[in-house]
Amino acid sequence: MANSYDVIVIGAGPGGYVAAIRAAQLGLKTAIVEREHLAGICSNWGCIPTKALLRSAEIFQYAQHFKNFGLKLEGSVAPDLKAIVDRSRGIAVRMNNGVGFLMKKNKVDVIWGEAKFTKPNEIVVSSTSKKPMEPQGPIPKNALGEGTYTAKHIIIATGARPRALPGIEPDGKLIWTYFEAMVPPEMPKSLVVIGSGAIGIEFASFYRSMGVDVTVVELLPQVMPVEDAEISAFAKKQFEKQGMKFLLEAKVTKVDKSADSVTAHVETKDGKVQKITADRLISAVGVQANVEGLGLEALGVELDRGVIAIDGYGRTTVPGVYAIGDVAGPPMLAHKAEHEGVVCVEKIAGLPNIHPLDKLKVPGCTYCSPQVASVGLTEAKAREAGYEVRVGKFPFTANGKAVALGEDQGLAKTIFDAKTGQLLGAHLVGPEVTELIQGFVVAMNLETTEEELMHTIFPHPTLSETMKESVLDAYGRVLNA
Template identity: 80%
Template sequence: MAENYDVIIIGSGPGGYVAAVRAGQLGLKTAIVEREHLGGICLNWGCIPTKALLRSAEILDHSTHLKDYGLVLEGKVSADVKAVVARSRGVSARLNSGVGFLMKKNKVDVIWGEAKITKPGEIVVSKTSKPVVEPQHPLPKNIKSQEGTYTAKHIIIATGARPRALPGIEPDGKLIWTYFEALKPDVLPKSLIVMGSGAIGIEFASFYRSMGVDVTVVEVLPTIMPVEDAEVTAMARKQLEKRGMKIFTSAKVAKVEKGAGSITAHVETADGKIQQITADRMISAVGVQGNIENLGLETLGVKTDRGCVVVDGYGKTSVPGIYAIGDVAGPPMLAHKAEHEGVVCVEKLAGLPNVHPTDKGKVPGCTYCQPQVASVGLTEAKAKELGRDIRVGRFSFAANGKAIALGEDQGLCKVIFDKKTGELLGAHMVGAEVTELIQGFVVAMNLETTEEELMHTIFPHPTVSESMKEAVLDAYGRVLNA
């Protein structure tokens, strides 16, 4: 006889495990099915380990200009790539074990295997075809069972996404990498081509450049980090190129030729010319696609679009009792969006009152390159495209005392307001630690704050955050320090 649950979640990434925790908190009998590793891609192969790598890169960057801070270091600082990678994997392992603890704490059963939805309210779990990727990550002790049939009133799909591959330029794990291989190189390549300049591509480009690798970025669209405000990305590009990175925009990799230990990319530029670029390795960072295969969705009639499950603001699919959250439910494909969707989905299906649907317009985006880029809401171009009458404010970090003291005065804070109502439509930042600052604007937007409340908010001095208030003041002709 099949074991019955209130909620079964397929996938234990940020969306899945947070949904499981919330379900457990609400007293729902909950199980989570995982086929490979707790924490999903984000914790094991994405957000967390990449930030550990980038922290090492940041410290190495600072060490190259210690004299600017009046410091002298005898000898040259160099990177031990094996030690850098080992630290990154260690950070991941620590958090992986933490997810297992959270499942046990919240009385969530962990079912190890691959799940297929056979009908609404029923899944069959078979033995996983993928072994646990990291042998040092032990299976959690609170595994309920493995293969078998399970039933639940609610089934949540949280299977995430995987790297997208272009025909003819498929990653091979040797010369053409995805983020999996890029996260743990045995040795540093001397040269690298990065195909795609979204957050994943630019973060790896930034890391490897800091490690001393000759990096070339190829982006098919006119700007790097295409989802960001053009003014911000222009400033970021200038700083990245100043660090020695070569960037091609409005260009595409038409084909590649593999050698014994190198790869040659035929890069077609906007004018139709072909430039051949040879490098030791290439990273394919042309986006991701949802893991919707082998779940039984087609048979059940669950609606999908462009490789993702179609859902409403509460995670409901076209089939009652089946939900989807996170990357598999479409863009923006961000861990924090997945976590929020998981909580919203569970609270709604549990019948809690006043549950608000996920507002994708208030999901912040962060890119942890050097310099960092962060944003929320509409870009200036998008606001104009929508016909909004706007006020735009800007404040340069070059006029911010803390940024100057840090030696990181190349940055910008930009805000966009509705001219008639004072509604904050968007905020965009580039510079030191802006990924930590952007949440102030996210909170402001969530509270429907206008320019008046922001102007009357006291920001501590000296902090880089003061640039946020100054940008607001600038939008209304009242900037004080520029």
């Protein structure tokens, strides 16, 4: 049958399109259903375009401090907001088009519309009511459309969307989600950000770098709550030096709107209420899975706290139905979704020795200034788990490459099992640490011990030397501090 496949993937974000490509590589007849934009939120409205904005902010900061590098610059340097946004959106379109090319290259059929299950191995695709924000790449010319499609295996990869707080729902003008925050028509003079996770901190960092007065409100006692407490505290000090303001253990209980500003009522842990008036407010309080409208209830697919319940291979409670990525729960990260998609498809294909995803080995990165990156257990979590730990730390102020770059504010921290030498966690804050963390991820995946890391030669001069020195410090052998 023309509309019959081995694998159908619902959702063409990072997890979905990678799963589709891997299925096609393994010889499975594959289709992917998308209702809004190829490459998903990550490439269109998340990971990639936000990094383009942050790169513009980084270059702007360099330009403001050109004298520190022995350079002369005639005239003033000022951000061109429209050009910054246009560059970011252009990159998003490029990524979108790239996924379209990959679908064609790998002979994956693209079905355009909204999918709903009628049976475990059958979906009905209807025309989409979604109107994606422009610009975006074109719908593939050869895309299939409305109809009934069947497959032996159907993978749900529908992702997630911004969570809205009751009474503080985004309105697209005064109260923003990350969608509006990426395409501001004009630069606000002041901004309140609710939530200090990766999304909140990245936007707070971008807008502060552009000269905006930024206040971050966080419900928990520390900035970036999932990070190691020491790394978080270090980052917070750097943010505050840049002029960012924080209200921790606080919540926005109410927002008053005027014609062109908002007033946030912020309740602190002592019960007092502080009013903060700003031009705009960004709600960055997390995301919720896109599970609605898929027909999961009638199918009997089990949900767990708002996400689809799966085993280590993406299998749901209904045979033949799978879920990967954000819709299947945290950590809600593109690289986790991609890996989950590959594991799921390879298990479907019957490949031997397929290992389930180990969430402790999924790195997390926040592209603020300074950057933050981590993998594994924090020091507190390691101790809570009953480990006797050895902890090593090394400051970027003692690293020659960081000093030469003029970016010497940072810290590398490693946590080992004192009994076995197993690397339990690694946590970094500083320049380009989002690129460095992968070294520790590889080490953990190979079950490397402290001895092997200490005998590994790190090139000089590089920022990566901070990683080895932190390992040496955990065992009383640090050389350069």
